[in-house]
Amino acid sequence: MTKAGSTLAAATVPARAVRLPRRRGIELSLLVLAVLLSVYGYCAVGLARSGTVPPGAVGYGAGLGVLALFAHIAVRIRAPYADPLPLPIGVLLNGLGLVLIYRLDLETPGDRAAPTQLVWSTLGVGLFIGVVLVLRDHRVLQRYAYVCVVAALVLLALPILFPAVNGARIWIRVAGFSIQPGEFAKVLLAVFFAAYLAANRSALAYTGRRLWRLQFPTGRVLGPILTIWLVSVGVLVLERDLGTSLLFFGLFVVLLYVATGRTGWIAVGLLLAVLGAVAVGRLEPHVGGRIEDWLHPFATIEAGRGPNQLAQSLFAFAAGGMLGTGLGLGHSILIGFATKSDFILATAGEELGLAGLAAIVLLYALLVERGYRAGLALREPFGRLLAVGLASIVALQVFVIAGGVTGLIPLTGMAMPFLAQGGSSVVTNWAIVALLVRVSDSARSQYDGREAP
Amino acid sequence: MARYIRHACAFCALLLAALLANAARVQVVQSREYDGNPANRRGTIARYQQPRGDILVDGRPVTGSVDTGEQLRYERTYADGPLYAPVTGFSSQKYGTTFLEHTEDGVLSGTDPLLAPLPLWRDVTRGRAAGGDVVTTLDRRAQEAAYRGLSGRKGAVAAVEPATGRILALVTSPSYDPAELSGNNEAVTAAWARLNDDPEKPMLNRAVRQTYPPGSTFKVVTAAAALDAGVVTDLDERTDSPDPYRLPGTTTRLTNEGDGCADASVRDAFEWSCNTVFAKLGVDVGVRDMGAMAQALGFNDSEVRIPFSVAPSTFDTSVDRAQLALSSIGQYNTRATPLQMAMVAAAVADGGVLRPPYLVERTTRHGGEPLSGSGARPGRQVMRPATAARLAELMAGVVREGTGTNAALPGVLVGGKTGTAQHGVGNTGVPYAWFVSWAKSEDAPEPQVAVAVVVEDASADRGEISGNGDAAPIAREVMRAVVGG
Numbered sequence: 001m002t003k004a005g006s007t008l009a010a011a012t013v014p015a016r017a018v019r020l021p022r023r024r025g026i027e028l029s030l031l032v033l034a035v036l037l038s039v040y041g042y043c044a045v046g047l048a049r050s051g052t053v054p055p056g057a058v059g060y061g062a063g064l065g066v067l068a069l070f071a072h073i074a075v076r077i078r079a080p081y082a083d084p085l086p087l088p089i090g091v092l093l094n095g096l097g098l099v100l101i102y103r104l105d106l107e108t109p110g111d112r113a114a115p116t117q118l119v120w121s122t123l124g125v126g127l128f129i130g131v132v133l134v135l136r137d138h139r140v141l142q143r144y145a146y147v148c149v150v151a152a153l154v155l156l157a158l159p160i161l162f163p164a165v166n167g168a169r170i171w172i173r174v175a176g177f178s179i180q181p182g183e184f185a186k187v188l189l190a191v192f193f194a195a196y197l198a199a200n201r202s203a204l205a206y207t208g209r210r211l212w213r214l215q216f217p218t219g220r221v222l223g224p225i226l227t228i229w230l231v232s233v234g235v236l237v238l239e240r241d242l243g244t245s246l247l248f249f250g251l252f253v254v255l256l257y258v259a260t261g262r263t264g265w266i267a268v269g270l271l272l273a274v275l276g277a278v279a280v281g282r283l284e285p286h287v288g289g290r291i292e293d294w295l296h297p298f299a300t301i302e303a304g305r306g307p308n309q310l311a312q313s314l315f316a317f318a319a320g321g322m323l324g325t326g327l328g329l330g331h332s333i334l335i336g337f338a339t340k341s342d343f344i345l346a347t348a349g350e351e352l353g354l355a356g357l358a359a360i361v362l363l364y365a366l367l368v369e370r371g372y373r374a375g376l377a378l379r380e381p382f383g384r385l386l387a388v389g390l391a392s393i394v395a396l397q398v399f400v401i402a403g404g405v406t407g408l409i410p411l412t413g414m415a416m417p418f419l420a421q422g423g424s425s426v427v428t429n430w431a432i433v434a435l436l437v438r439v440s441d442s443a444r445s446q447y448d449g450r451e452a453p
Numbered sequence: 454m455a456r457y458i459r460h461a462c463a464f465c466a467l468l469l470a471a472l473l474a475n476a477a478r479v480q481v482v483q484s485r486e487y488d489g490n491p492a493n494r495r496g497t498i499a500r501y502q503q504p505r506g507d508i509l510v511d512g513r514p515v516t517g518s519v520d521t522g523e524q525l526r527y528e529r530t531y532a533d534g535p536l537y538a539p540v541t542g543f544s545s546q547k548y549g550t551t552f553l554e555h556t557e558d559g560v561l562s563g564t565d566p567l568l569a570p571l572p573l574w575r576d577v578t579r580g581r582a583a584g585g586d587v588v589t590t591l592d593r594r595a596q597e598a599a600y601r602g603l604s605g606r607k608g609a610v611a612a613v614e615p616a617t618g619r620i621l622a623l624v625t626s627p628s629y630d631p632a633e634l635s636g637n638n639e640a641v642t643a644a645w646a647r648l649n650d651d652p653e654k655p656m657l658n659r660a661v662r663q664t665y666p667p668g669s670t671f672k673v674v675t676a677a678a679a680l681d682a683g684v685v686t687d688l689d690e691r692t693d694s695p696d697p698y699r700l701p702g703t704t705t706r707l708t709n710e711g712d713g714c715a716d717a718s719v720r721d722a723f724e725w726s727c728n729t730v731f732a733k734l735g736v737d738v739g740v741r742d743m744g745a746m747a748q749a750l751g752f753n754d755s756e757v758r759i760p761f762s763v764a765p766s767t768f769d770t771s772v773d774r775a776q777l778a779l780s781s782i783g784q785y786n787t788r789a790t791p792l793q794m795a796m797v798a799a800a801v802a803d804g805g806v807l808r809p810p811y812l813v814e815r816t817t818r819h820g821g822e823p824l825s826g827s828g829a830r831p832g833r834q835v836m837r838p839a840t841a842a843r844l845a846e847l848m849a850g851v852v853r854e855g856t857g858t859n860a861a862l863p864g865v866l867v868g869g870k871t872g873t874a875q876h877g878v879g880n881t882g883v884p885y886a887w888f889v890s891w892a893k894s895e896d897a898p899e900p901q902v903a904v905a906v907v908v909e910d911a912s913a914d915r916g917e918i919s920g921n922g923d924a925a926p927i928a929r930e931v932m933r934a935v936v937g938g
Contacts, residue, residue, distance in 0.1 A: 254461050254464070257457055257460070257461060258454060258457045258458055258460075258461050259454070259457075261454070261456070261457045298490070298492075301490070301491075301492040306492060307490075307492040307493070311490075311492065314479055314487055315487050315488075315490065315492075315493040315495065317476065317479045317480050317484075317487075318479055318480060318483065318484035318485075318486075318487030318488055318493075319484075319487075319488065319493075319495050320480055321480055321481065321484050322480070322481060331494070331495050331498055334494055334495075349476065349479075349480060353480065354476055354477055354480040354481060357473075357476050357480070358473055358476070361469055361472055361473055361476075364469065365465075365466065365469045368462075368465050368466075368469070369462065369466075372458060372459075372461070372462040372465070375458050376455055376458050376459070381454065384454060384458065388458055388461060391462075391465070392461065392465060395465035395468060395469065396465075396468075398468075398469065398472070399468040399469065399471075399472060402472045402476075403468075403471070403472055403475070406472070406475050406476050406479050407475070407479065408471065408472065408475040451455060
C-alpha cells in the first residue's frame with residue numbers, strides 16, 4: 001500500500017515474471033454455472049406463467065452454451081492467463097437479461113424483443129472473440145488514440161442528424177435496426193483518454209500556477225478538460241442525453257484523478273458537472289422535467305394524471321420486497337414503454353427482490369473490481385488507465401441507470417450493461433469485457449509479484 | 454498511481470453501495486408506503502389474480518369465478534344473481550363490492566389474516582391465501598318463495614328465525630343480476646349506467662336499506678308498550694276510544710277503515726286494525742314508554758350490522774301528543790325496514806326475546822375447514838314474556854278471524870298483522886301493503902320463522918285489504934317453505 005511497503009516487497013521478492021495458474025478450468029465451470037442459471041431462469045418464467053417448461057428452453061440453453069464455449073475457447077487460445085471471472089459474469093448477466101426480456105415479451109405479444117436481443121448478443125460475443133483473437137496486445141490501441149477520438153466524436157455527432165425518439169436524440173436508424181452510436185463512443189473515448197493521460201500525466205500533475213493551496217494546471221493542459229466538459233454539455237443539450245454526458249464526464253474525471261493523483265481535479269470536475277447540470281436543467285425542458293420527476297416522483301399522481309414512469313418503477317421495486325415475487329409473477333410491465341430497456345432493472349427488482357437485485361449489483365461490482373485489479377497489476381500507465389477506464393464505465397453506467405430507476409438520482413435514458421434491451425449496448429459491453437480479458441491476460445502473464453492481479 | 458487506482462476503486466464501490474442502500478430503502482423500508490399508494494395497480498391486480506371464495510346458501514355456492522385471462526383475471530359469476538343480489542351484492546373490477554361481497558371481502562379474496570397459517574411467512578413471500586367461503590343463514594326455499602311471491606312487483610321480504618336471529622330470506626324486487634357488473638369492459642359501464650338510471654331502482658336493497666312507514670303493523674309495538682306498561686291489562690275489556698278520534702290539541706279527526714271501532718276492546722281493535730283505538734292507546738302510554746319499547750325492539754339504532762349495515766328504523770321521540778298518536782299507528786315520522794318489522798314479529802314469537810339478526814353462519818377455508826363461527830349474539834328480553842304471549846295470541850287472532858286470513862296455513866299456528874301505509878304528498882301515493890307474521894308448525898317446540906313483507910305498488914288501495922290481499926300470501930308462502938306446511 002505505502003511506498004515503503006512496495007519497496008520492501010520489491011526488495012524481498014525478486015522482480016521476475018512469476019507464472020500464475022491459468023485458471024481456465026475455473027472459468028469453464030463458472031460458464032457452465034452461468035448458462036445453467038440462465039436456463040433455470042428461463043424455465044422458471046415458463047413454469048410461473050403457464051405451468052410448463054418453455055419449449056425453447058433447450059435451444060436457449062444450447063445457444064447460450066455454444067456462445068460461451070466459443071468465447072471460452074478463444075480465451076484459452078489467445079489469453080490463457082486472463083482473469084477467469086469477467087467472461088462468466090458477462091454470460092450470466094447477458095443470459096439473465098435475455099430471460100428478463102423474454103419474460104416481458106410475454107406481456108407484449110405484438111412486440112417481441114428477445115430474438116433481436118439474442119442476435120445482438122451473438123454479435124457481441126462474436127466481437128468478444130474477435131477482439132481476443134485479433135488484439136494480441138492491448139498497447140497497440142495506444143497508437144490509434146486519435147483515430148479513436150475522431151471516431152467517437154463522429155459517432156456522438158451522428159444522431160443529431162436523425163429525428164428524436166421519445167425526447168432524446170441518440171438513435172440512428174439503419175435498415176430497420178436502430179443503433180445508439182453513443183454507446184460505441186464510450187469504449188473509443190476510454191481508449192483515447194487512457195492514451196492521452198498516459199502521455200501527458202506529468203504535465204497535468206506538476207505544472208501550472210499555484211493559488212493559495214491549490215495548484216492550477218496551465219491553459220494548455222486545462223484545454224482538453226474544458227473541451228470534454230463542453231462536449232458532454234453539448235451532448236446533453238443537443239441530444240438530451242443526460243446519462244451519456246454524465247458518463248463521459250465521470251469517466252474523464254476518474255481517469256484524470258488516477259493519472260495525476262490530484263484531488264483538486266475531483267473538485268473542479270464536480271464543480272463543472274454541477275454548473276453544467278444546473279444550467280442545462282434550467283434551460284432544457286426535457287432534462288428539467290427529469291429533475292422535477294426525481295424530486296417529486298408522485299407529483300403526477302397528486303395532480304390526478306396517474307403515476308409517471310419513475311413512480312411505476314418505484315412501485316415495482318417496492319412490490320418485490322426482500323425476496324421478490326418470483327420470475328414471471330411481477331407486474332413491472334405497468335411501467336410502460338421502456339420496460340425492456342431503461343427500466344429492465346425494475347423487473348429484476350420486482351421479481352427477484354432486493355436479494356436478486358443485490359446479487360446483480362454484486363456481479364457488476366465484481367466485474368468492476370476485477371478490472372481495477374488488472375489495472376493495479378499492470379506496470380505501464382496506458383494499460384492501467386485503460387483497465388481503470390473500462391471498469392469505471394461499467395460502474396458509472398450501473399450507478400447512473402440503477403440510481404435513476406430507484407430514485408437515487410435523476411432518471412437518465414441509459415442501458416443497464418448486458419441486462420437491458422439494446423443492441424449497441426450489448427455489443428459495446430462485450431467489447432469492454434473483451435478488453436478487460438485482454439488486459440488481465442497481460443497483467444497476469446507478466447505478473448512480477450508486486451501487485452496481485 | 455496504484456494508490457489513486459485504489460481510491461477510484463473505493464469510489465466505485467461507494468457508488469454501488471449507495472445503490473444497494475437506496476434499493477433497500479425502496480424495497481424494504483418504504484415498500485409498504487409504495488404498495489399502499491392508490492395509484493399502484495398491483496393491489497387490484499393481486500386481488501383478481503385468484504378465484505374468489507364463494508358465498509353458500511344451503512351448502513351450495515350461489516357465486517363463482519371465471520378466468521378471463523386478462524390483467525384483472527378472475528371475474529365473478531352468480532347463479533340466480535337477481536334472487537340473491539340483496540345478500541351477495543356485487544363484486545366488480547370497476548365498481549368495487551357491496552353487501553356480503555364487501556363485508557366478507559377479506560375472507561373471499563384471501564387477505565383475511567385467519568386464512569394465513571403462517572402470517573410472517575406470507576409477509577416475506579408476499580403470497581396470498583386461497584379465498585375462503587362464506588356460509589349464509591339463508592333458507593333457499595324461503596328465499597325462492599319470497600322472490601316468486603313478489604314476482605317483479607316493487608317490494609321486499611325479510612324472514613328470520615326467532616330463536617336464533619338467523620336471517621332465512623332477504624329479498625328485494627325488482628332486482629338485478631350482479632354478474633352484469635363483474636369485469637371491466639364496456640358492457641359493465643353500460644350496465645352500471647342503466648341500473649343507476651332505472652327509475653325502479655333495482656340496485657336498492659329494499660329489505661334492509663329502505664325504510665317505509667310501517668302503518669298498522671306498528672300496532673304490535675304499541676300494544677307491546679301498552680301491555681308492558683300496564684296501560685292495558687285485559688285484552689277483552691272495552692276501551693274508552695271515540696270514533697272518530699280527535700288528535701289531542703288539534704282539530705284533525707282520525708277515522709277508521711271499518712266500523713265498530715268505537716270503544717272496541719284491544720283484541721277487537723287489533724284484529725280489525727282500529728286506528729282510533731291504537732292512536733289513543735299510544736297517547737295513553739306516553740312518549741317515554743312508547744319510545745323505550747320501539748328502541749328496545751331495534752328502532753333508532755344505526756349500528757345494526759348483519760354484517761353489512763341496515764338502515765336505521767326510526768321512531769320519533771320529540772313529538773307532541775297529536776304526533777305521538779300518529780306515530781303509534783306507524784305514521785308521521787315512524788319508519789321501518791322490512792327486516793326491522795321481521796325482528797318485531799320474531800321478538801313476539803320468541804317470548805319477548807329479541808335476537809340480533811345475522812346473515813353469516815360461518816366462514817370457512819375453501820376446503821370447508823371453519824375459520825370463524827356463527828354470527829349469533831345473545832338475545833335480549835325486550836318485553837315481558839307474558840306480554841309476548843298475549844301479543845302472540847292477538848296476532849294469531851288476526852290470521853284466524855281478522856284482517857290477515859290470507860296468511861293462514863293448515864296445521865300451522867300463524868300469527869300476523871296487516872298494515873297499510875299512507876305516503877306521498879297529502880298521502881296521495883298508492884299505499885304500501887305490509888304484512889308481518891310468524892309461524893309455528895304443530896309439532897315444533899317454538900315458532901320457526903318470522904316474516905315481514907312490504908309491497909309498494911299494492912293493487913288495491915282500500916285500507917287493510919291490500920295488506921291481506923297483496924302481502925299476506927307472500928308471507929304465507931315463505932312460512933310454508935320454512936315450516937314445510
